[in-house]
Amino acid sequence: MTAVADAPAPQSTIAPGASVLADARSQLRTATDVLGYDRGVYEMLATPRREVTVSIPLRRDDGTHEVLVGHRVQHNFSRGPAKGGLRYSPDVTLDEVRALAMWMTWKCALLDVPYGGAKGGVRIDPREHSQAELERVTRRYTSEISPLIGPERDIPAPDIGTDENTMAWMMDTYSVQQGHTVLGVTTGKPISLGGSLGRATATSRGVAHVAFAALADRGITVHGATAAVQGFGKVGRYTARFLAEAGMKVVAVSDQYGAIADERGLDVPALEAHVDATGSVVGFTGSDVLDGSALLELDVDLLVPAAVEGVLNAGNAERVKAKAIVEGANGPTTPEADEVFRRNDILVAPDILANAGGVVVSYFEWVQSSQAFWWSADEVESRLAARMDIAWRDVNTAARQRGLALRDAATVLAVERVAQAHLLRGLYP
Numbered sequence: 001m002t003a004v005a006d007a008p009a010p011q012s013t014i015a016p017g018a019s020v021l022a023d024a025r026s027q028l029r030t031a032t033d034v035l036g037y038d039r040g041v042y043e044m045l046a047t048p049r050r051e052v053t054v055s056i057p058l059r060r061d062d063g064t065h066e067v068l069v070g071h072r073v074q075h076n077f078s079r080g081p082a083k084g085g086l087r088y089s090p091d092v093t094l095d096e097v098r099a100l101a102m103w104m105t106w107k108c109a110l111l112d113v114p115y116g117g118a119k120g121g122v123r124i125d126p127r128e129h130s131q132a133e134l135e136r137v138t139r140r141y142t143s144e145i146s147p148l149i150g151p152e153r154d155i156p157a158p159d160i161g162t163d164e165n166t167m168a169w170m171m172d173t174y175s176v177q178q179g180h181t182v183l184g185v186t187t188g189k190p191i192s193l194g195g196s197l198g199r200a201t202a203t204s205r206g207v208a209h210v211a212f213a214a215l216a217d218r219g220i221t222v223h224g225a226t227a228a229v230q231g232f233g234k235v236g237r238y239t240a241r242f243l244a245e246a247g248m249k250v251v252a253v254s255d256q257y258g259a260i261a262d263e264r265g266l267d268v269p270a271l272e273a274h275v276d277a278t279g280s281v282v283g284f285t286g287s288d289v290l291d292g293s294a295l296l297e298l299d300v301d302l303l304v305p306a307a308v309e310g311v312l313n314a315g316n317a318e319r320v321k322a323k324a325i326v327e328g329a330n331g332p333t334t335p336e337a338d339e340v341f342r343r344n345d346i347l348v349a350p351d352i353l354a355n356a357g358g359v360v361v362s363y364f365e366w367v368q369s370s371q372a373f374w375w376s377a378d379e380v381e382s383r384l385a386a387r388m389d390i391a392w393r394d395v396n397t398a399a400r401q402r403g404l405a406l407r408d409a410a411t412v413l414a415v416e417r418v419a420q421a422h423l424l425r426g427l428y429p
Contacts, residue, residue: 018093018095019310019334020095020096020099020100020309020310020331021095021096021098021099023099023310023331023334023335024098024099024102024103024331025046025102026335027335027407027408027411028042028045028046028102028411028415029042030408030411031408031411031412031414031415031416032045032415034402034404034408034412035412035415035416035419037419041419044422045076045415045418045419045422046102048073048074048075048076048098048101048102049074049075049076049077049116050073050074050148051071051072051073051074051094051097051098052071052072052144052145052148053069053070053071053094054069054070054071054072054141054144054145055067055068055069055070055144056068056069056070056122056137056140056141056144057140058133058136058137058140059136060129060133061130061132061133068122068123068124068137069122069123070120070121070122070123070141070144070145071092071094071097071120071121071122072097072118072119072120072145072148072149072154073094073097073098073100073101073118073119073120074101074116074117074118074148074154075098075101075102075104075105075116075117075118075119076102076105076116076117076418077116078116078418078421078422078425079108079109079114079115079116079417079418079421080108080114080115080116081115081116081150081151081152081153081154081155082101082115082116082117082118082153082154082155083104083108083113083115083116083117083118083154083155083157083359083362083363084100084101084104084117084118084119084120084154084156084157085100085104085119085120085156085157085158085159085160085162085358086119086120086121086122086141086156086157086158086159086162086166086170087119087120087121087122087159087160087161087162088121088122088124088125088126088134088137088160088161088162088166089121089123089124089125089160089161090123090124090125091123091308092121092122092123092124093121093123096121096309097119097120097121098119099309099331100119100121100330100331101117101118101119102117103117103330103331103351103352104116104117104118104119104359105117105414105418106352106410106411106414106415106418107351107352107353107355107356107359107414108359109413109414109415109417109418110352110353110356110391110394110395110410110413110414110417111356111359111360111387111388111391112387112390112391112417113359113360113363114363115155115359115363116418118154118156119159120141120145120156120159122137122141124137124161126161126162131165134166135165135169138162138166138169138170138173139169139170139173142169142170142173142174143173143177146173146174146177149174149185150174150182150185151182151184151185151366151369151370155184155185155186155187155362155366156170156185156186156187157186157187157188157358157359157362158188158234160233160234160308163188163234164188164189164190164195164200165190167186167187167188167189167190167195168186168189168190168193170185170186171183171185171186171189171193171194174186183369184366184369184370187199187362187363187365187366187369188200188358188362188365189365194365194368194369195365196361196362196364196365196368196374196375196380197374197375197376197377197380198361198377198380198381198384199358199361199362199364199365199380200234200238201238201242202357202358202360202361202362202380202384203234203235203238203328203355203356203357203358204234204235204236204237204238204239204241204242204328204357205238205242205357205381205384205385206354206355206356206357206358206360206384206388207235207239207242207304207306207326207328207354207355207357208239208242208243208246209357209384209385209388209389209392210326210349210353210354210388210392211227211239211243211302211304211324211326211349211354212246213349213389213392214302214324214326214347214349215301215302215323215324217324217347217396218301218323218324218347220301220323220324222246222247222248223246223247223248224247224248224249225248225249225301225302226248226249226250226251226265226300226301226302227240227243227248227249227250227251227300227301227302227303227304228250228251228252228253228295228296228298228300228302228303228304228322229243229250229252229253229254229304229306229328230253230254230259230292230295230296230303230304230305230306230307230311231254231255231305231306231307231308231328231329232253232254232255232275232281233255233306233307235306235328235329235355236253236255236304236306236307236328237272237275239304239306239328240253240266240268240271241268241269241272243302243304244265244266244268244269248265248302249264249265250265250266250268251263251264251265251266251298251300252266252290252295252298252300253266253271253281253295254281254290254292254295254307255275255280255281255282256307257279257280257281257282258280258281258282258289258290258292259281259289259290259291259292259294259295260281260282260284260287260288260289260290261287261288261290261295261298262286262287262288266284266287267286270284270285271284293316296311296312296316296320297316297319297320297321298321298322299321299322300321300322300323301322301323301324302322302323302324302325302326303320303322303324303325303326304325304326304327304328305325305327305328305329305332305333306328306329307329307332308329308332309329309330309331309332310331310332310333310334311329311332312325312332312333312334312337312341313333313334313336313337314334314336314337314340316337317336317337317340317341318340318344320337320340320341320344320346322346323346323347324346324347324348324349325341325346325347325348325349326349326354327348327349327350327351327354327355328351328354328355329351329355330351330355331351332351333348333350333407338405338407342405347406348405348406348407349406350406350407350410350411352410352411352414353391353392353395353406353410356388356391357384357388360383360384360387360388361380361384364380364383364384394413395409395410395413396409398410398412398413
């Protein structure tokens with residue numbers, strides 16, 4: 001059964017999700033104050049246009065049954081159809097999904113991608129379910145939300161706990177219901193099903209582009225500079241690879257099982273092979289064991305938090321020594337930590353800029369699907385680099401002109417673009 005979530009579902013009161021949503025709204029409030037917008041504009045931009053909560057009955061492989069809960073939040077449509085990932089995590093809450101959908105709206109606007117923001121989530125631990133069970137969950141979730149998605153309505157993509165297989169199942173389920181193949185309903189699909197070359201590593205490439213620009217801004221030469229990467233999943237793994245390929249020393253990485261370090265610089269290709277063989281960075285030959293929280297406090301040139309929200313906060317911000325922080329994850333820095341970093345002159349490249357490479361190449365995939373014409377990997381990567389460079393320059397210019405930190409400048413730019421689109425379109429009726 002599908003239910004429109006007019007009132008918050010019980011799980012939305014869980015503190016972490018509520019905290020993330022409060023952070024997102026705080027950033028929006030700052031931007032609307034800078035822009036001189038009244039409270040009505042703030043309320044319009046702070047409130048999702050549509051959100052649904054669905055129950056997902058699952059028949060386990062052993063014949064038992066359980067019921068999961070899923071959400072889809074469509075935050076804004078002023079600049080185009082909604083766009084945003086689908087995550088599978090035991091920590092999913094409705095408030096978290098609301099916050100992530102809002103950040104997606106700003107991210108799309110900042111990179112001048114003609115989408116609004118959306119996000120989806122299912123409260124499930126994918127590590128505790130078989131591939132067949134995950135397929136059944138995905139197809140049921142897609143069936144429940146199918147009236148709300150589509151190439152011109154809302155286009156899901158992979159996120160934490162989901163991948164190209166998830167997107168293939170979603171695309172197939174939606175297509176079966178429509179009676180014909182609809183490649184553009186999802187992005188991040190396998191290449192053989194209309195996916196784009198370069199999509200799998202796009203977020204990481206964007207993070208690397210911004211990291212190099214941030215280091216240059218601080219007068220730091222990329223070759224030989226040191227980096228620590230928190231998270232070794234879809235974003236962190238390839239970010240570490242691209243940083244190492246550029247000549248940086250990746251001295252520490254972590255995943256959900258632990259952290260490792262080597263002050264000489266980790267052999268990233270060998271580490272990737274180790275992770276493929278063992279499932280974790282832990283136990284990598286020649287590395288030292290490191291406490292996961294200590295990674296965030298290492299004395300490095302670059303810190304890339306590429307895991308989850310809120311890891312840089314009031315409790316550890318004063319101990320962070322990195323010269324630049326480039327956010328691979330969504331919302332890894334709380335407002336309290338941001339204030340500390342401003343005071344300590346630590347450059348922070350915000351998530352809506354730094355990790356926007358994924359949505360940019362998702363847009364490229366959507367365009368290719370609509371045209372049935374596919375670009376080369378070099379074309380995709382050159383177009384991505386151009387978009388990231390323009391966005392970096394725009395944010396830096398706005399920061400200097402308005403005397404703002406990069407996060408505030410990026411949010412102001414994005415909010416202004418969304419608000420202008422809304423005001424030009426007007427209200428109906």
